[in-house]
Every structure is written in C-alpha cells, then in structure tokens.
C-alpha cells in the first residue's frame with residue numbers, strides 16, 4: 001500500500017475531488033482527517049472508510065477551525081504527514097464587473113487565506129516531527145491558462161499556484177514538499193458555476209472542445225496525481241504545478 005503508515009488531512013473531503021482523494025488515500029493505507037463544512041457528508045464518508053477516518057466539521061476560512069483540523073490528526077492519530085488543501089469555491093462565471101464584493105471576498109477567504117491558516121497550523125507540527133511532509137494544494141489550470149468569465153477565481157488559483165512554489169522553496173530545508181495539482185474543469189458540484197450555464201451535455205461539450213484528450217477531469221484523475229505527490233516515490237518533487245488537464249495547457 002502506497003501510503004501505509006501515513007497520516008493525512010484532506011479539506012473539502014465530503015464530495016467532488018476531495019472525496020475522490022480521500023477514498024484513494026484510504027485505499028492506499030493512510031489514516032485520514034476528513035474536514036468539511038458539510039457535517040453530514042464528512043460523517044457519511046468517514047462511516048464508509050471506517051476507523052482510519054475522522055470527520056471534522058470545519059470552515060477553512062477560520063484559523064481556529066483549521067487548528068482543530070490539525071489537532072484532530074495529532075490527537076487522533078499521533079502525527080501528520082500529508083495535507084491536501086482541496087476545499088475551494090468560485091463565483092459564477094460572468095463578466096468581471098458583475099461579481100460583487102462579498103463573492104470576491106468569499107473566494108479569496110476560502111481559496112487563498114485557507115492556505116495561510118493551514119500553513120500556520122500544520123507547518124510547526126511537521127517541523128517538530130522532523131520527518132518531512134507533503135503539502136498538496138489544489139490549484140487549477142485556471143491559474144495557468146485562464147479563460148474569460150472567471151477573472152477573480154482565476155486570480156485566486158494563480159495565488160495558490162505561486163504560494164505553492166514559494167512555500168516549496170522556503171520549506172525545503174525541513175524536507176517538507178509543497179506542490180500544486182491543477183485540474184481542468186471537472187463535473188463536480190462547482191461545474192455549473194464554472195461554466196456559467198446549466199450542466200447539460202451540450203454545454204459541457206463546449207468546454208470539452210478545448211481539452212485535447214476530449215473529456216473533463218474526474219475525481220479519480222485528481223486523486224491519482226495527489227497520491228503520487230503524497231507518497232515517497234515523489235520524494236524529489238517539490239514546487240511543481242501538475243496539470244491534470246488532458247493537454248489543455250500544452
């Protein structure tokens with residue numbers, strides 16, 4: 001098993017990419033903290049995964065909540081090796097001047113400030129353990145090859161990508177690796193907002209037209225990339241932006 005003995009946090013684990021990542025990590029032997037705003041969703045998944053998974057109801061916009069996520073790992077399992085900052089949100093795809101201030105602030109609090117809170121809570125633990133670690137941030141192709149209509153969201157993901165690279169350089173001396181996984185559009189709870197139109201096959205086809213491999217990303221695609229960045233096989237990989245995008249950014 002690729003993650004045997006490892007202790008991981010996955011935020012936004014109740015559904016979508018986070019659920020896929022959590023299922024893959026559990027299958028490969030990790031013990032897991034499943035953090036999400038959605039109490040019922042996190043509890044249901046934890047129930048399926050068994051005693052190796054602890055659900056935590058948390059809002060990643062809150063420094064206190066993020067500390068509680070890390071404490072669940074250290075108290076519940078005795079340490080921490082892997083953090084996946086996956087929880088994220090968007091404003092609806094629309095002309096940039098139509099996005100109100102509250103939506104802008106929500107996107108940056110959830111997508112960007114959460115990484116600040118998680119770094120403050122998790123990095124001291126990883127440093128004190130002295131056995132390195134892997135932090136995986138879910139960025140996006142939106143932060144590499146942006147389209148119109150998601151200006152502020154794209155900026156938040158560009159911030160995630162750059163913070164990942166920069167954290168990697170600063171934390172390398174502690175053997176804490178930091179990488180960004182950058183999915184192309186996938187059919188999760190956010191897809192209608194990303195498209196700015198109803199989630200119909202006809203509308204999805206318009207977006208798939210820009211993806212050379214001819215389909216959207218799936219939770220399994222994203223989970224497989226995260227699995228590799230989490231395991232020791234990628235021990236010399238840090239500071240990369242890994243597109244999971246069927247060639248969209250090529």
Ligand SMILES: NC(=O)c1ccc[n+]([C@@H]2O[C@H](COP(=O)([O-])OP(=O)(O)OC[C@H]3O[C@@H](n4cnc5c(N)ncnc54)[C@H](O)[C@@H]3O)[C@@H](O)[C@H]2O)c1
Nearest residue numbers: 012014015016017036037059060087088140185186188189
């Ligand atoms: N779906 C896509 O097309 C796509 C593409 C590129 C990147 N991403 C990124 O992937 C990540 C996962 O998104 P998804 O597509 O699976 O969306 P999703 O809406 O299906 O799942 C997101 C999960 O995060 C949780 N969450 C949201 N805000 C939270 C908060 N403040 N605190 C704690 N939990 C919170 C939600 O309850 C939900 O369970 C996000 O960072 C998103 O930006 C998605």
